[in-house]
Amino acid sequence: MVGKSQIKFIKSLQQKKYRYEHQLFVVEGKKTVQELMASDFETYKIYSTDLNFVESETYNVELIKADDLKKMSNLSTPNGYLGVFKIPKPKKIPLQDWIVALDTISDPGNLGTIIRLCDWFGIKNIVTTTNNVDCFNPKVLQATMGSIARVQVTCVDLADFLKTANLPVYGAFMSGTAVHQANFTNPGILVMGNESNGISEEISKLVTKRITINHFGASTTESLNVATATAIILHEIRR
């Protein structure tokens, strides 16, 4: 039996303020919950409406009524599995492989998709500005499809990080070297900018190579979505 105060507590973790106050975040969905349980993340508590699951995973797993789960869930149709995990302490960022740097992504779906892409392309570290959408936001986690278990997202002073990393810094702009002619070094840092404003002036100055994705023919579209642009550039980096 899950009490009202516990439901209220879990629900409060949908807000960034409470996530960081308690150093806890929530994911939903069987696959994602299981991936996080099997990862280095520390489990705080798991709730499920699935008795088989509760009995097979004894540690910290509690059976919950569908009505109670609905009250703590962020989903309009909860899927029966909700996990609460501890926010990990940031680890040192290794500079031996590619790093993706996000200059203030605002949309949770875009950040989630970029985390999933980094996982696909074997990039283990993302650094972001402190104004970036929080990577433990429920909508971000939903879009990562469990990839948050394998990609570390660290808030940094981005200008400072780029200055001290001593790696080539590639940035995506509306003009620059075509991405398929960029001759990427290994490792490097790829900077992707905000959905509306692109890469800020301060960060632009620290980019050592400007790259672009050419559009085809007479298209008058102004830009690609940042997640699809990241997909194309990471594909070229790993090609």
Place this chain on the structure above:
Amino acid sequence: MVGKSQIKFIKSLQQKKYRYEHQLFVVEGKKTVQELMASDFETYKIYSTDLNFVESETYNVELIKADDLKKMSNLSTPNGYLGVFKIPKPKKIPLQDWIVALDTISDPGNLGTIIRLCDWFGIKNIVTTTNNVDCFNPKVLQATMGSIARVQVTCVDLADFLKTANLPVYGAFMSGTAVHQANFTNPGILVMGNESNGISEEISKLVTKRITINHFGASTTESLNVATATAIILHEIRR
């Protein structure tokens, strides 16, 4: 002054049933509304809270109170511009350039992003199954960022279309030729499958070349998001 029945009518167009009954659809946002007004789409009615806009665009544009706009808008924060346009009659699909075929995309954001990508890569025609999410769904249109003005989306009997088009049919699968080694012919058809189930068995049989996007290193992610996968493949087709 916009009457209650008119507000109710516009609001009803958020539902597919009423869109097709009246052959009308709604877009919001200054840029998208303007792009559609300047395109081949036929304008039914434009509403705006912006007096300058209303006075500069005389034809079929009506000043509306913010309160009334909020009642007919699909957005939680309406942005001041709402356009109602006629659903165009489907035109013949030319077979001289690449076509993207969607085997039942469910997520409006994914379809909108794919339409925007096709625009970027100069692909003017998308064909879909009849069960695909409707391209005039408000969330799809929001994600296209105006690209719907330049890309035609046509519902077809997909199996029939592929059989009679007499073009090479490329399909994205979990295994196949790596996308950067696919030697794409020009023109061709690219089939992308459903978010959960991929390309259906019936359509799979009509694919003449299976392609895949390799993941990098030890990643255990199961798949890429369909819109990001489409981005990478279209980039390779036009590379």
